[in-house]
Amino acid sequence: MAPKTKEQFAKIREDRKEEILNAALELFAKQGITHTTMQDIARKANISKGLIYNYFSSKEDLLNELIKSFINHLYDFFDPDGDGILTTEEMKYFIEQQVSTFKMNIDYWKFLYMLLIQPSAQEMMDKLQLEVLTSKMWKMIATYFKKHNFEDPESETWLFHTTLDGIVMNYIFNPDKYPIDNVKDLLIKRYCKPL
Amino acid sequence: MAPKTKEQFAKIREDRKEEILNAALELFAKQGITHTTMQDIARKANISKGLIYNYFSSKEDLLNELIKSFINHLYDFFDPDGDGILTTEEMKYFIEQQVSTFKMNIDYWKFLYMLLIQPSAQEMMDKLQLEVLTSKMWKMIATYFKKHNFEDPESETWLFHTTLDGIVMNYIFNPDKYPIDNVKDLLIKRYCKPL
Amino acid sequence: MAPKTKEQFAKIREDRKEEILNAALELFAKQGITHTTMQDIARKANISKGLIYNYFSSKEDLLNELIKSFINHLYDFFDPDGDGILTTEEMKYFIEQQVSTFKMNIDYWKFLYMLLIQPSAQEMMDKLQLEVLTSKMWKMIATYFKKHNFEDPESETWLFHTTLDGIVMNYIFNPDKYPIDNVKDLLIKRYCKPL
Amino acid sequence: MAPKTKEQFAKIREDRKEEILNAALELFAKQGITHTTMQDIARKANISKGLIYNYFSSKEDLLNELIKSFINHLYDFFDPDGDGILTTEEMKYFIEQQVSTFKMNIDYWKFLYMLLIQPSAQEMMDKLQLEVLTSKMWKMIATYFKKHNFEDPESETWLFHTTLDGIVMNYIFNPDKYPIDNVKDLLIKRYCKPL
DNA sequence: CATGAATGAGTATTCATTCAT
DNA sequence: CATGAATGAATACTCATTCAT
Known part of the structure; x- marks a missing residue:
């Protein structure tokens, strides 16, 4: 019932970010950067499109990270x-x-x-x-x-x-x-x- | 202004095709394939966008050629x-x-x-x-x-x-x-x- | 740490609501209604996004209030x-x-x-x-x-x-x-x- | 059969641009700028979404014009x-x-x-x-x-x-x-x- | 009561391709 | 043969809203 602690949120964020980066890397390597859509990445990471933007401000940013x-x-x-x-x-x-x-x-x-x-x-x-x-x-x-x-x-x-x-x-x-x-x-x- | 012979037409077609391919190659090399638009190619070859499709059935085809x-x-x-x-x-x-x-x-x-x-x-x-x-x-x-x-x-x-x-x-x-x-x-x- | 009375709770709710409305008003006036996000309002009111929905059922509702x-x-x-x-x-x-x-x-x-x-x-x-x-x-x-x-x-x-x-x-x-x-x-x- | 002359194209462009501006003005006035989508404008002007971008580089640009x-x-x-x-x-x-x-x-x-x-x-x-x-x-x-x-x-x-x-x-x-x-x-x- | 991660519908924009002239 | 206006599918990105904890 208690809300999540800051540490819990931080961990979730950390993990999620990592997952997204991994998904992106794999897809970029396989399909090329341009041919990989944010949708693709989301699907591979088993999350929604929008969530990626909770972690990266743009595709460009994701690439830089x-x-x-x-x-x-x-x-x-x-x-x-x-x-x-x-x-x-x-x-x-x-x-x-x-x-x-x-x-x-x-x-x-x-x-x-x-x-x-x-x-x-x-x-x-x-x-x-x-x-x-x-x-x-x-x-x-x-x-x-x-x-x-x-x-x-x-x-x-x-x-x-x-x-x-x-x-x-x-x-x-x-x-x-x-x-x-x-x-x-x-x-x-x-x-x-x-x- | 004698009407052109078939051979002349063929030559013109061939030359035109060559020009388009050259334009495309240069742009592909400089900007990447995805980032080069048909418009870009047309402009570089000094022709209209539509005309490219007279010589190549698609971008894919152009690439293959x-x-x-x-x-x-x-x-x-x-x-x-x-x-x-x-x-x-x-x-x-x-x-x-x-x-x-x-x-x-x-x-x-x-x-x-x-x-x-x-x-x-x-x-x-x-x-x-x-x-x-x-x-x-x-x-x-x-x-x-x-x-x-x-x-x-x-x-x-x-x-x-x-x-x-x-x-x-x-x-x-x-x-x-x-x-x-x-x-x-x-x-x-x-x-x-x-x- | 005596448990709060009903009245106290009601007062807290009322105050909180007021704070949210104030934050919203200021932002609406400054940035326009459409360009003000619920996130903006939450941040200005120093609360979480989700909490706003504890007080207002929607942005529309907030506007009406x-x-x-x-x-x-x-x-x-x-x-x-x-x-x-x-x-x-x-x-x-x-x-x-x-x-x-x-x-x-x-x-x-x-x-x-x-x-x-x-x-x-x-x-x-x-x-x-x-x-x-x-x-x-x-x-x-x-x-x-x-x-x-x-x-x-x-x-x-x-x-x-x-x-x-x-x-x-x-x-x-x-x-x-x-x-x-x-x-x-x-x-x-x-x-x-x-x- | 002959391709359109430059003048014809220029006239088309002129007219079309005017139509789009008119459609946009009417909708902006009626619905507000933010609540008017490019789709709306296209529909009102009886053209496709994409065509607007043949005349204006962005919604911002359309607004400025x-x-x-x-x-x-x-x-x-x-x-x-x-x-x-x-x-x-x-x-x-x-x-x-x-x-x-x-x-x-x-x-x-x-x-x-x-x-x-x-x-x-x-x-x-x-x-x-x-x-x-x-x-x-x-x-x-x-x-x-x-x-x-x-x-x-x-x-x-x-x-x-x-x-x-x-x-x-x-x-x-x-x-x-x-x-x-x-x-x-x-x-x-x-x-x-x-x- | 409180948090912020998660969702997804909606929007601007791009671009290969078609087609009337 | 040649033009560029027109189309629409695809794609990045936003944001109100929900929900597990």
């Missing part, structure tokens, strides 16, 4: 161990982590590449603030290649990232046929030779 | 010299051709990746019949890697294509900053060592 | 002294009262004119039962003009009320710039010449 | 004869014109007062640029009262306009019962005494 949430996940994915110096072993671990991350969060990655390929990608990048994150990784990898005496460590870093991008692209596009683990092993062989 | 046209271009891009055996020199040439193709047809590639990343990519692939094309190249590359004693030539082929995909992605996404030529040189260095 | 309450206030504003005969002095007092009433209840008047100008004004008038009130005043004023030998006392009564309407309109629309007191003085000069 | 059109009409209504000095006869004529204008354009005036009483009236006034128009009239009237030795010509001008406002209000609110002509006659008697 999803991106924010994605960023947070990215930090989970990538969190480096801190000293910023990769040993050969850590490089191997890094590659494995990356690939494992691709495999475990396919919807997220599909969503990210969807965003990137879209017209307003530049703005998205800003919103994503991916650079902050990337630049850290970038330096780590570049340093690694320098230390390992790669001929053109700068370009090698570009190539390395390019290859990872290619892997994601291929994997999200065709997770069943793409031999991601074999490719990963090749990559490790190439890049993780002991000093 | 564009894809077909793209396929044809792809054949132009990739046309191998026939014997299906790549020498080291030809491999180098192939990579250079590829990259040059990326640079010269950025709209096409943007469009292609847009299609691929989209929901119905599987169907698109079918429409694209990319496999036919790809499989030829695929074999050539695989054979090359075998001949050049790469450890796991099958996976190396995958990795190679993956890397090319990554290059396109990075290039179309940021043509100004991405050091595509440096990356290309690295690739050549890696893959085109003389036997 | 507000109108009723307005009527009561009107009676306060206008309460004539009973004999229905205005002396010159009382006429002056009446005008002054009116204007003072406009100034002190600007929200109420804004709200009233909002209602009147709206589509369903005729119905509103019925709800307002303004006529009852007005007819009393009407007769008093008409009698006054007759006694004071105005040429066409009937039309003069219309004109007089018309002018008061005009004053309210101008005042509520632009309380800062409209020289209501000067206009009032002119009115008094015109209508309150001693017999 | 209506206001613009209203301004133009106002200039028709009020256009003074130029020298800016009113003779007694002209003052009489002016009052008669005003009242006649009220009677002939009841929807326009209802619409105007609707706008004025609404929250965003201040902005509307700006859009209306009524002041430009009003200030001209204002000076003419003020000059007239000065020349005719009214005691406080400034306030008298306010009162005069106030009365006209009151007349419109009463008339649009109840065109059948309000004795506008009697009131007009009284006004003329009061203000148009020969010097």
